[in-house]
Every structure is written in structure tokens, then in C-alpha cells.
Amino acid sequence: MKKINSEKLFKEAQQVMVGGVNSPVRSFKAVGGNPLIIDYGRGSKIYDVDGNAYTDYCLAWGAAILGHAHRNVVLAARKRVNKGIGFGATTKPEIEIAQYITKCIPSIELIRFVNSGTEATMSAVRLARGFTRKNIVVKFDGCYHGHFDDFLIKAGSGVATLSQSSSLGIPQSHIDTTVSLPYNNTSVLAETLERFKKDIACVIIEPVAGNMGVIPAQKEFLKTLRDLTRKYGILLIFDEIITGFRSFPGGLQSEVDIYPDLTCLGKIIGGGFPVGAYGGRKDIMECLAPLGGVYQAGTFSGNPIVMRAGLATLKFLTKSFYENLNQKSEQFVVALNNFFTENKISAHILSYKSMFSLRFSKESVYNYSQAQAASNADLYKSLFRHLLAQEIYWPPADLETSFISGVHTKMDLDGLKRAIQDFFIQNRNSFQHLRKELIHEKII
Numbered sequence: 001m002k003k004i005n006s007e008k009l010f011k012e013a014q015q016v017m018v019g020g021v022n023s024p025v026r027s028f029k030a031v032g033g034n035p036l037i038i039d040y041g042r043g044s045k046i047y048d049v050d051g052n053a054y055t056d057y058c059l060a061w062g063a064a065i066l067g068h069a070h071r072n073v074v075l076a077a078r079k080r081v082n083k084g085i086g087f088g089a090t091t092k093p094e095i096e097i098a099q100y101i102t103k104c105i106p107s108i109e110l111i112r113f114v115n116s117g118t119e120a121t122m123s124a125v126r127l128a129r130g131f132t133r134k135n136i137v138v139k140f141d142g143c144y145h146g147h148f149d150d151f152l153i154k155a156g157s158g159v160a161t162l163s164q165s166s167s168l169g170i171p172q173s174h175i176d177t178t179v180s181l182p183y184n185n186t187s188v189l190a191e192t193l194e195r196f197k198k199d200i201a202c203v204i205i206e207p208v209a210g211n212m213g214v215i216p217a218q219k220e221f222l223k224t225l226r227d228l229t230r231k232y233g234i235l236l237i238f239d240e241i242i243t244g245f246r247s248f249p250g251g252l253q254s255e256v257d258i259y260p261d262l263t264c265l266g267k268i269i270g271g272g273f274p275v276g277a278y279g280g281r282k283d284i285m286e287c288l289a290p291l292g293g294v295y296q297a298g299t300f301s302g303n304p305i306v307m308r309a310g311l312a313t314l315k316f317l318t319k320s321f322y323e324n325l326n327q328k329s330e331q332f333v334v335a336l337n338n339f340f341t342e343n344k345i346s347a348h349i350l351s352y353k354s355m356f357s358l359r360f361s362k363e364s365v366y367n368y369s370q371a372q373a374a375s376n377a378d379l380y381k382s383l384f385r386h387l388l389a390q391e392i393y394w395p396p397a398d399l400e401t402s403f404i405s406g407v408h409t410k411m412d413l414d415g416l417k418r419a420i421q422d423f424f425i426q427n428r429n430s431f432q433h434l435r436k437e438l439i440h441e442k443i444i
Contacts, residue, residue, distance in 0.1 A: 041068025067407035076312035093307035111279030118146025120276035128202035142212030142368025213357035247353035271309030
């Protein structure tokens with residue numbers, strides 16, 4: 001497999017871009033080797049600048065639910081771009097997609113479009129603080145809400161007196177006003193909210209975590225979270241940037257029938273273009289300028305090309321589309337997990353509908369510390385390189401999520417299944433050794 005052009009361009013990129021990339025995970029630092037330089041995508045495949053084709057399970061980190069260059073999305077964007085790129089003024093496309101989203105997601109009465117997921121979560125937290133006049137933000141270990149200062153906190157529980165930042169450049173004042181709790185731990189949640197109820201502005205959560213592998217929040221945990229936040233007058237924010245329109249038109253909240261005060265969206269609602277949005281209860285959203293005193297603005301927010309591409313995507317996501325997508329995803333996951341069980345291999349596919357990830361443990365995991373314990377950097381690196389050699393592209397980092405699109409075929413998924421099975425069979429001795437280590441550490 002030739003990679004001459006990719007290697008040449010990456011060397012050039014390193015001379016003009018930090019690390020040669022514009023987002024760290026793209027560097028392949030966790031899996032070794034130089035990153036691919038992608039030329040274009042069609043359907044379930046991406047093509048690098050050397051002409052190599054790869055079946056893609058990253059899908060722009062979940063945004064490309066219809067696959068790459070879907071005809072409806074491309075046509076919608078092409079028709080709109082001929083009318084002008086952007087105006088810094090309100091256009092019809094943003095009104096129409098806002099009407100569509102608020103109709104699909106009952107908890108969103110008013111919405112504000114922005115340009116990224118980070119901008120959406122950052123703005124939602126500012127709005128929550130402005131509405132409640134309180135300062136503390138509660139998040140959960142392993143949930144990723146973008147690179148806003150208040151979210152890059154890596155330590156803590158409700159009874160912790162010290163937290164730390166996971167990045168340089170974060171002021172202590174931001175660390176002091178963020179509390180990070182263990183995911184799916186109801187007792188610590190209840191203790192924390194009771195203790196700090198007078199100071200907590202909001203709790204933000206990914207109802208299905210996507211950056212510690214795929215870990216769904218247990219329904220009882222979400223129900224308790226909703227009940228307690230309502231009891232103490234704390235705003236609940238669902239970060240559905242990944243799960244929004246991924247498996248159900250109304251987002252995960254409509255599937256589990258638990259509704260937040262504010263919801264953050266992104267990825268799929270832009271059809272692959274840069275996008276973010278946050279919305280919720282009317283009385284909260286009306287605290288935003290120009291109606292209220294919470295300021296947030298954006299030159300490119302609600303760009304008509306993005307809005308047209310997004311609406312074209314959303315209108316294609318019918319009941320039958322989701323049924324087909326979720327069914328083939330479930331069949332793939334069940335088949336692989338049966339393989340692991342039958343062959344006594346300490347590995348497991350964690351999934352939520354068309355989101356999935358692999359952990360090097362026999363059992364499921366429920367929080368960040370368990371996800372880390374069930375990781376193995378060397379084995380994951382070997383697996384990534386093995387799949388890449390089989391013309392399969394999936395996340396170049398262990399704790400990221402893989403995605404299945406509507407255009408992935410049974411042949412695609414069977415090829416991925418065989419490639420993973422071959423890897424585990426070839427490395428059986430490594431996994432037996434790993435199992436002994438995990439048993440010794442009482443992880444499994």
C-alpha cells in the first residue's frame with residue numbers, strides 16, 4: 001500500500017501547522033506512524049492522496065450518518081452556495097431547520113445555532129449560570145464537552161476538595177467552579193448535589209459517553225439526575241452532540257423519556273459541515289441577547305449552506321432508516337461479542353445502536369476508571385495498524401467511538417468483523433497474558 005504522497009504532505013504540514021494537524025487525535029500519536037492525508041470520500045469509503053481506499057468507521061466522528069458525499073446533502077449545499085456564501089444576517093434556511101429540530105425534540109422550545117460543539121456547550125453553561133445566578137458546573141469523569149476551560153477538569157468527586165486541570169493554561173478560578181463526578185454513580189451524585197445545591201448552576205452530561213469508549217448512562221442514573229436537579233433548582237444539560245439524531249429523531253432523551261432543561265447538538269445536524277446548537281426551555285433561552293442579559297454571538301452562526309445541508313440530512317432520517325441502521329449495527333455487535341465469548345477472549349464490544357467501541361476486558365464497563373482499566377495501548381495500536389492494512393479506517397485512539405452509517409453494507413461489516421476476528425486469533429497469546437494481568441488486578 002503506497003503512502004508516498006501522504007508522507008510527503010504530512011512533512012509539509014508539520015512545517016506550517018502545529019504537529020501537522022488541526023486537532024490532536026489526527027496525528028496518529030497514539031497508534032504510531034504518519035497520519036493519512038484524505039483526498040475525498042464516497043459512501044462508506046474514504047480515499048487518501050495516494051489513491052488508497054478505506055472503509056470508514058470514524059465518519060467525521062459521527063457526523064456523516066448518511067456516509068460521505070450523499071447526493072441529497074451535496075445537492076442541497078450546491079444549490080444554496082450559488083446564492084452566496086454567507087451574509088451575517090438571518091436567512092430562511094436557518095428558520096426552517098430550527099422549526100424542524102424543535103418539532104422533533106420536545107424539550108427544545110427555542111434554539112440558537114453556533115459553529116461547533118465546543119461553542120454550544122460553552123454557551124449553554126454561560127446561559128445556565130446567567131439564568132440561575134450560580135457558578136458551579138458539575139460534569140462527569142470521561143465525558144467530553146469540548147475544549148472550554150471549565151470542562152478540562154480531570155479529577156474529583158462530590159467530596160473531593162481538590163481538582164486538577166487536564167490542560168495547561170486553565171486558570172485556577174475555572175478549576176474551582178467545576179466538579180467532576182464518576183459516571184453512573186448515583187450515591188456520589190446525590191451526595192454532591194445535596195452538598196452544593198445552593199451553588200450549582202447546572203449539571204452537564206453525555207447521556208451516552210463517546211470519549212471513554214461507548215458507555216450509556218444507566219436509565220435509573222439519568223432518572224435520579226433529572227429528579228435531583230429539578231428538586232434543587234439546578235439546570236440539567238444533555239450534551240447530545242453525538243447522540244442527537246444518531247438513532248432516533250428526538251435524540252436519546254426521547255428514547256428514554258427523560259428531558260433536560262437545555263440540549264446541545266452538533267455533528268449530524270450540519271450534514272458534515274461545521275455546526276453546533278443549543279436550545280431548551282423558552283424561559284431559559286429568552287435570557288440570551290437580544291432578549292436577555294446573557295451575551296453570545298457569532299458571525300458565521302446559522303450559515304445558510306450549513307443549514308441547508310443539515311436539513312437535507314435530517315429529512316432523510318426516517319423511521320425505516322433508523323430501523324435498518326440500528327438493526328445491522330446490533331447484528332454486527334452481537335456477532336463479535338459471541339465470537340469473543342466462544343473463544344474465551346477477554347474483549348468486548350460496547351455499543352449504543354450505531355455507536356461502538358472495543359474494550360480489552362470480558363465484561364462491560366460503566367465509568368471512566370473502568371474504561372481506562374480495560375484499555376491496552378499496545379494492543380490497540382497493533383489492532384489499528386492491522387485494520388489499516390486491511391483497508392479499514394477507525395479511530396486512531398483507544399477511547400474514541402466508532403460509527404456505522406446508513407450506507408455501510410453487510411459486506412463492509414462482515415469485512416470488519418473478519419479483520420477483528422483474525423487479529424484476536426493471531427494474538428491469542430497476548431490476550432491470555434492480558435487476562436492473567438487483569439485477574440491479578442481484580443479488574444475482571
